[in-house]
Amino acid sequence: MSPGISLRDIGLSYASKPLFSQLKAHFKGGCWHSILGRSGVGKSSLLHSIAGLLNDTALTGNINASDGQPLHGRVAWMGQRDALLPWLTVQQNVLLGVRLRKQVSAQHQERANAMLERVGLGGMAQSMPEHLSGGQRQRVALARTLMEDKPVVLMDEPFSALDAITRLQLQDLASTLLQGKTVLLITHDPLEALRLSEQVWVMTERPVVLKMMFAIDTPAPRALDDAQILSWQGQLLAYLQKDQEAPAP
Numbered sequence: 001m002s003p004g005i006s007l008r009d010i011g012l013s014y015a016s017k018p019l020f021s022q023l024k025a026h027f028k029g030g031c032w033h034s035i036l037g038r039s040g041v042g043k044s045s046l047l048h049s050i051a052g053l054l055n056d057t058a059l060t061g062n063i064n065a066s067d068g069q070p071l072h073g074r075v076a077w078m079g080q081r082d083a084l085l086p087w088l089t090v091q092q093n094v095l096l097g098v099r100l101r102k103q104v105s106a107q108h109q110e111r112a113n114a115m116l117e118r119v120g121l122g123g124m125a126q127s128m129p130e131h132l133s134g135g136q137r138q139r140v141a142l143a144r145t146l147m148e149d150k151p152v153v154l155m156d157e158p159f160s161a162l163d164a165i166t167r168l169q170l171q172d173l174a175s176t177l178l179q180g181k182t183v184l185l186i187t188h189d190p191l192e193a194l195r196l197s198e199q200v201w202v203m204t205e206r207p208v209v210l211k212m213m214f215a216i217d218t219p220a221p222r223a224l225d226d227a228q229i230l231s232w233q234g235q236l237l238a239y240l241q242k243d244q245e246a247p248a249p
C-alpha cells in the first residue's frame with residue numbers, strides 16, 4: 001500500500017528569504033494529486049523538499065508518510081528533463097539506479113526490457129538516447145521510474161516539453177502504469193490535472209497555502225471531452241487567473 005504524505009507547518013527559505021511558511025496538506029495515499037499555481041510560487045521547491053533534495057537547514061516543519069515509516073528510499077522522481085545519460089544505452093539508462101547500487105544481474109536486465117515493453121519501446125533497449133524523440137526519451141524516463149518501483153512518485157512537469165499528442169499518450173500511459181502509487185504531479189495544465197488526478201490542489205499566494213480544489217472519483221485517465229472535466233477546467237483557469245491578478249496586500 002502506498003503511503004499518504006502529510007505536510008505539517010512546512011517553511012522554506014532561500015538565503016534567509018522566506019518562500020513559504022506553515023504550509024499544511026495531507027496527500028492521500030495510493031492516488032494521483034496535481035499541484036498547480038503561478039510560476040515562482042514554490043511548487044518545485046515543495047516537491048524537492050518532499051524528495052529530501054533540499055538542504056534541510058532551510059526547511060522547517062514535518063513531512064511524514066502516513067504509515068509512520070521514513071519516506072527516504074521510497075520516492076522516485078520524474079522531471080521535465082528526462083536526465084538520460086547520453087553515453088548509456090536505453091536499457092542501461094533504465095538500469096541506472098541498479099547500476100549505481102552495483103547490483104546489475106540478468107534478472108534486472110530482463111526486468112528493464114519488460115519495462116521498456118510496457119512503455120512501448122520493446123526492441124529499443126540497445127539504442128542510444130541521441131537517436132530518440134522527446135516523447136521516446138520521456139518513455140525511457142518512465143520505464144526507469146517503473147524499474148525503481150517506489151510507492152511514491154514525484155513528477156515535476158514531466159510532460160510539459162512534449163507536443164500535444166505525444167503529451168496525451170504519455171499522460172495516459174503514466175496514469176495506467178503508476179496506478180496505486182502516491183503520485184504528486186506539478187503541472188501548469190488544468191486539463192492534465194483534471195484528467196489524471198483524484199485530487200487537484202492549487203498553491204495560492206499571499207500567503208502561500210495549498211488548497212484542494214477538486215476531489216474526483218471517476219477512473220483516470222478521463223476522456224478529453226468529458227463534460228464535467230471541461231467545465232471544471234474553466235473554473236480552475238478562472239481561479240488561477242484571479243489568484244495571479246490579485247493585488248498584494
Ligand SMILES: Nc1ncnc2c1ncn2[C@@H]1O[C@H](COP(=O)(O)OP(=O)(O)OP(=O)(O)O)[C@@H](O)[C@H]1O
Nearest residue numbers: 014015019037038039040041042043044045046188
Ligand atoms: N536553489 C535555489 N536558491 C535560491 N532560490 C531559489 C532556488 N530554487 C528556487 N528558488 C527561488 O524560489 C522561488 C520558487 O521557485 P520554484 O521553482 O519552487 O517555483 P515554481 O512554483 O515551481 O515555479 P515554476 O512554475 O516556474 O517552475 C523562485 O523565486 C526561485 O527563483
